[in-house]
Amino acid sequence: MKPRGHHVNTKTVAVIGLGYIGLPTAAILASNGVRVIGVDVSDRHVDAVNRGEVPFVEPDLATHVAGGVSQGMLSAQKDTPHANTYIVAVPTPFKDGYAADLSYIDAATDAIIPQLRGGELIILESTSPPGATQHLADRVLAARPDLSLDGSGERPVVHFAHCPERVLPGRVMIELVTNDRIIGGLTVEAAERARDLYEVFCDAELHLTDATTAEMAKLTENSFRDVNIAFANELSVIADKLGIDVFELIELSNKHPRVNILQPGPGVGGHCIAVDPWFIVSAVPDEARLIRTAREVNDHKPEVVLAKVKERADRFKEPVIAALGLAFKPDIDDLRESPALGITKQLAERHPDAHILAVEPNIDELPGVLVGQAHVSLESTEDAIKRADIVVLLVDHREFKHLDRSLLAEKAVIDTRGVWR
Missing domain, CATH: 3.40.50.720 (NAD(P)-binding Rossmann-like Domain)
Known part of the structure; x- marks a missing residue:
């Protein structure tokens, strides 16, 4: 020490x-x-x-x-x-x-x-x-x-x-x-x-350098993660087109000793990975081509999820949609740049005839961006799933991982995290 x-x-x-x-x-x-x-x-x-x-x-x-x-x-x-x-x-x-x-x-x-x-x-x-x-x-x-x-x-x-x-x-x-x-x-x-x-x-260890290198180091760390997440997210879109379970595909691919593909999700959120790469792109826009593309892939992923929900919601006159998770990552209450929150907001805006049941175990009231929409409410996990026609898992909170799977019977399920495979 x-x-x-x-x-x-x-x-x-x-x-x-x-x-x-x-x-x-x-x-x-x-x-x-x-x-x-x-x-x-x-x-x-x-x-x-x-x-x-x-x-x-x-x-x-x-x-x-x-x-x-x-x-x-x-x-x-x-x-x-x-x-x-x-x-x-x-x-x-x-x-x-x-x-x-x-x-x-x-x-x-x-x-x-x-x-x-x-x-x-x-x-x-x-x-x-x-x-x-x-x-x-x-x-x-x-x-x-x-x-x-x-x-x-x-x-x-x-x-x-x-x-x-x-x-x-x-x-x-x-x-x-x-x-x-x-x-x-x-x-x-x-x-x-x-x-x-x-x-x-x-x-x-405390590593000393100049200020600009320290600034760039943090951006580099998060851009590295963003690029790797983008690979997984793009792979999930490709797998859907080919009728392949992307989570099984990644699990099998990771059996290779030098392959470690990350898990896809509904997008990328938080105060770091969803923001920091843009600082590099803004500083050197002509050179940061891969970093820019990764950001665009990850920023587009919520649209892929919304399209899947729409396909199922169109089968109902007044669909009840349970959106499980609003935070940007599991088991916290941090909503910054959260793709789950953004998706839930878009569900409310694009499906005015639907009932949107938002579930976030780590908060006690609807976030401001969802307040004022009469067809959106904050519900408990079990109540939301029991009432829902469509269940969309957006964040892999522990409460959702340990859910009684029998509650999902006869529900249209969209699992963006691969928790209920």
């Missing part, structure tokens, strides 16, 4: 953005003796943290948050304070044309700027296109010409680094500790200072 941040100045760390990455990072730092102030625009998130509670589902996170708050090491507020270190963990969606939207980073940066005195470390954790860390630094230094990157003109230095998160939802608190981290600095000293901070809680 590494020494725990024995020479790092961690008097106060401000984590900007208390979402799926920011709050776990804040909590793990607080659990390791670092005073952390979390900052978020959401009253709901701020209030939950200050009560020692969590505003979303993530295993083991609640224990860390409750412990950090009770020990006085973790608190939350809406205003950005002065701190020795800032970790920016805000969303980076894409705009029309798939260019990265850096407005959340800019807003977080603008709130940090008045607090700087010199000597602070600003770490960008948000998954970002190449050059985003430099963009952040340029914004700071343009507003604060009294500061510098390198101490030139005897101006106080502010350090800038990029440390992309690389954790799996549902395992975040484990993987924060056990996964290697890539740390890229705009200067060597910035990278070293960021490394010293992450040593406080990370037992894995």
